[in-house]
Amino acid sequence: MSLPKSGRRFRNILINMDSRLQMIIIGILVGLCSGLAAVGLNLGLETFSRLTERLTQPGLIILLPVTGLILTVLVLKYLIRDFGGHGVPEVIHSVSTRGGALKLRSSFSRLLGSLLTIASGGSAGPEAPVVISGAAIGSNISTYFKSNEKIRVAVTGSGAAAAIAAIFNAPVTGFIFTMEVILGEWAPGSMLPVAISSVTGTIVSRLLKGNQIPFVHRQFEVNINDILATIGLAVALAAFSLVFIRLLKWSGELLSRYLNAALLRALAGGALVGILTLFLPHVRGEGYRLVRQLISGQYSATLLTVLVLILAKMLATSLTLGSGGSGGIFAPALVMGSLGGLLYFQVLTLMLPRVSFTGAALFSLAGMAGMLSGTLQAPLTGIFLIVEITGGYDAILPLLLVSFLCTTLVRLVDEHSIYFYDLARKGQLLRPRTDGRILSELKAAELLETGLKPVHPEMPLKALVPLIIQSQRNYFPVLRKKDRHFLGMLYFNDIKQYLFDPFFLNSLIVEEVMQTDMPRVSINESVRRILQIFDHTGAWSLPVVEDGRFLGLISRATILDHYRKELKAQTEA
Amino acid sequence: MKKDNLLNPKEVASLLGTPLVTVLRWAYQGKIPCRLHDKEYYFVENEIRRWARSHHLPLGPPPRPAPRNKTRVLVCLSAALHRGRIFFDLPGNDIYSVLKNAVARLPLPSGGNQKLLLDELVNREEIASTGIGRGVAIPHPRHPLDLKLEFPQVSLMYLSTPTEFNAVDGKPVFALFVMLSPTTPVHLKILSRLSLCLQDKDFYRLLDQRSSQSEIIPKVEEIESRLQKNHGPAADPGNSKGRTPHP
Numbered sequence: 001m002s003l004p005k006s007g008r009r010f011r012n013i014l015i016n017m018d019s020r021l022q023m024i025i026i027g028i029l030v031g032l033c034s035g036l037a038a039v040g041l042n043l044g045l046e047t048f049s050r051l052t053e054r055l056t057q058p059g060l061i062i063l064l065p066v067t068g069l070i071l072t073v074l075v076l077k078y079l080i081r082d083f084g085g086h087g088v089p090e091v092i093h094s095v096s097t098r099g100g101a102l103k104l105r106s107s108f109s110r111l112l113g114s115l116l117t118i119a120s121g122g123s124a125g126p127e128a129p130v131v132i133s134g135a136a137i138g139s140n141i142s143t144y145f146k147s148n149e150k151i152r153v154a155v156t157g158s159g160a161a162a163a164i165a166a167i168f169n170a171p172v173t174g175f176i177f178t179m180e181v182i183l184g185e186w187a188p189g190s191m192l193p194v195a196i197s198s199v200t201g202t203i204v205s206r207l208l209k210g211n212q213i214p215f216v217h218r219q220f221e222v223n224i225n226d227i228l229a230t231i232g233l234a235v236a237l238a239a240f241s242l243v244f245i246r247l248l249k250w251s252g253e254l255l256s257r258y259l260n261a262a263l264l265r266a267l268a269g270g271a272l273v274g275i276l277t278l279f280l281p282h283v284r285g286e287g288y289r290l291v292r293q294l295i296s297g298q299y300s301a302t303l304l305t306v307l308v309l310i311l312a313k314m315l316a317t318s319l320t321l322g323s324g325g326s327g328g329i330f331a332p333a334l335v336m337g338s339l340g341g342l343l344y345f346q347v348l349t350l351m352l353p354r355v356s357f358t359g360a361a362l363f364s365l366a367g368m369a370g371m372l373s374g375t376l377q378a379p380l381t382g383i384f385l386i387v388e389i390t391g392g393y394d395a396i397l398p399l400l401l402v403s404f405l406c407t408t409l410v411r412l413v414d415e416h417s418i419y420f421y422d423l424a425r426k427g428q429l430l431r432p433r434t435d436g437r438i439l440s441e442l443k444a445a446e447l448l449e450t451g452l453k454p455v456h457p458e459m460p461l462k463a464l465v466p467l468i469i470q471s472q473r474n475y476f477p478v479l480r481k482k483d484r485h486f487l488g489m490l491y492f493n494d495i496k497q498y499l500f501d502p503f504f505l506n507s508l509i510v511e512e513v514m515q516t517d518m519p520r521v522s523i524n525e526s527v528r529r530i531l532q533i534f535d536h537t538g539a540w541s542l543p544v545v546e547d548g549r550f551l552g553l554i555s556r557a558t559i560l561d562h563y564r565k566e567l568k569a570q571t572e573a
Numbered sequence: 574m575k576k577d578n579l580l581n582p583k584e585v586a587s588l589l590g591t592p593l594v595t596v597l598r599w600a601y602q603g604k605i606p607c608r609l610h611d612k613e614y615y616f617v618e619n620e621i622r623r624w625a626r627s628h629h630l631p632l633g634p635p636p637r638p639a640p641r642n643k644t645r646v647l648v649c650l651s652a653a654l655h656r657g658r659i660f661f662d663l664p665g666n667d668i669y670s671v672l673k674n675a676v677a678r679l680p681l682p683s684g685g686n687q688k689l690l691l692d693e694l695v696n697r698e699e700i701a702s703t704g705i706g707r708g709v710a711i712p713h714p715r716h717p718l719d720l721k722l723e724f725p726q727v728s729l730m731y732l733s734t735p736t737e738f739n740a741v742d743g744k745p746v747f748a749l750f751v752m753l754s755p756t757t758p759v760h761l762k763i764l765s766r767l768s769l770c771l772q773d774k775d776f777y778r779l780l781d782q783r784s785s786q787s788e789i790i791p792k793v794e795e796i797e798s799r800l801q802k803n804h805g806p807a808a809d810p811g812n813s814k815g816r817t818p819h820p
Binding site: 146147568570571 | 591592594595598599600601602603604605608609610628629630
């Protein structure tokens with residue numbers, strides 16, 4: 001009995017606490033849970049992958065990803081009722097429009113899904129699933145403690161940060177990923193919980209797995225040739241990124257166009273991935289072993305093999321995710337980047353045999369940073385991830401150059417990153433402090449002008465004169481006398497020409513001078529849509545009508561007034 | 574220690590001049606400092622004021638157009654006429670001499686600049702005649718001059734000989750209402766009341782008969798009291814009590 005009671009007391013104390021202190025405590029909690037989830041998935045993947053890798057018969061290699069993908073779809077779609085895909089856009093969407101609210105089931109659904117997908121040989125990374133799990137954990141913890149939306153958004157981001165920090169043993173990357181990709185603004189208010197969560201997640205990971213650096217490399221002596229050569233690498237990686245982004249988009253669209261049933265898609269996608277794996281075993285899973293070999297200089301292959309492998313990895317990842325598999329593009333991007341680096345190095349030494357370069361490993365590192373920056377359009381995340389997971393600061397110059405160059409080049413062609421593409425298409429990409437974000441926060445009900453003087457259609461113009469004198473506004477809603485049904489609007493501008501003529505004053509009635517064809521808006525209409533109607537019609541005010549009942553008026557002037565207040569309220573002082 | 578003044582969402586809404594829905598949303602979104610107690614938000618006044626200041630949000634309800642109730646007491650034609658008094662047999666045979674003699678008789682507060690006033694009145698007549706027809710003119714300066722007037726005053730002056738005033742109907746003028754007001758809005762209100770009186774047949778007849786103060790002022794009082802009884806305050810333009818969130 002004492003435990004639930006003290007738990008409730010703890011909750012009440014936390015609810016009434018200073019918001020900064022509250023964020024610190026929730027940040028630690030979220031870091032713990034999220035870190036555990038990430039480490040759990042990591043260990044689960046290692047165990048299962050070791051089991052499945054023993055199965056080397058060609059039939060089984062094809063059958064395994066098919067089974068894995070079908071199971072993923074069954075579990076996610078029918079058992080847990082959540083969606084496949086990588087899930088990061090969902091977190092961004094929730095953070096930008098729903099105050100960071102995420103379903104509780106999202107905290108484990110993707111973990112399960114990605115475990116099935118990746119362990120069975122599907123080509124995808126475990127990072128995006130842990131990001132959404134961590135974010136959902138954070139979101140639900142802060143909902144439990146009744147935090148306001150501002151805190152919940154920060155804590156949801158903290159969960160994602162802790163997950164990345166824990167899975168890569170990379171606290172700075174976790175922090176930067178959340179700030180750069182998830183939250184989209186470097187607001188001082190949200191940095192505190194994100195940093196605390198990153199630290200806590202890393203500690204959890206180090207306690208359980210040890211403080212190991214995933215990809216150890218030898219020390220480099222970076223010379224000027226390498227730095228100049230990275231410019232070309234950036235161009236090559238930008239091209240790879242663009243191809244990869246397109247393949248990802250198309251595979252999903254193509255598969256769903258030709259195969260209606262989700263299970264059929266999983267079957268086809270799985271079979272194709274299996275066939276690819278049969279010929280090129282390196283495409284399977286998240287592919288970290290290959291990366292490890294590449295940057296320690298243990299992997300060697302011909303130029304053509306490397307190129308084919310890169311394209312195969314892109315295809316396998318697109319098929320896995322497009323056919324309903326659950327997983328992310330973080331790890332595949334790292335694999336492609338390191339391979340791309342190797343490929344570039346091979347081409348370079350072929351063309352310039354007399355020039356000395358530091359080695360394939362350095363280009364593989366730079367390749368990883370560039371590919372990650374290019375596909376995610378998140379250069380800082382790319383740089384710091386590579387610095388942290390390789391434990392070396394010595395490659396920072398090429399990393400810095402290649403990451404920002406690659407991001408810029410990709411952005412020349414694609415306006416939005418792979419994470420934002422879907423959101424932008426649905427008009428849901430609402431980054432902080434943008435016009436769309438402010439408009440999305442305002443509700444029509446807040447803009448409503450009430451207290452207008454209604455008139456009846458049978459009223460003679462003469463009877464309007466005292467109303468016009470009394471009213472502060474130049475417009476009057478026309479309501480049917482018996483049931484107050486909204487019929488139209490009467491604008492002072494339309495009648496002023498008749499007001500000074502006794503003949504019209506006595507002979508005209510409201511019905512004859514009112515406007516009935518102006519657009520009406522519903523109280524639930526989005527302010528963005530209302531503004532579009534204003535733009536299309538050139539109107540200055542629009543009546544808000546619900547089931548024939550006149551609720552009030554929305555005018556451009558009111559929107560400006562509220563827009564400014566909202567902007568001011570959003571700005572951190 | 575000073576006790577914090579607690580506000581409910583409604584009070585915060587009126588303090589910030591925003592709709593209640595907006596305040597509740599801000600509280601829910603964590604944009605505005607608030608406390609949550611038993612599923613109800615409450616706010617500390619000092620915190621709200623500090624928050625509004627740091628976010629450059631204006632405090633208080635949106636400003637209303639003008640404090641009209643104050644002027645309403647002052648705007649009373651009968652009182653203005655009482656202050657301005659009635660004069661008989663104003664000499665003069667053209668606009669300038671009539672106005673000059675009128676200004677000389679006007680009861681101005683000490684320090685009022687008669688020369689300036691005359692210039693302004695003549696200037697106004699040159700732009701457009703104030704002869705509004707049926708033998709009546711309403712000379713007034715274009716702007717409220719610095720006459721140190723606290724209240725509006727209207728002086729009725731009967732001319733000894735009807736004078737050509739370029740009136741709208743071309744008729745010579747026999748009665749001047751010299752109007753002096755502290756502000757333009759007051760001037761307009763006095764003007765609208767005077768116009769109402771001139772439409773009254775009995776009042777015009779009294780005017781036509783060159784009636785004295787004892788007859789004219791009670792008549793004006795009667796018309797003004799009828800105005801308030803019949804039409805209520807609404808008939809007086811600018812006295813509406815309507816809410817004005819967005820003028």
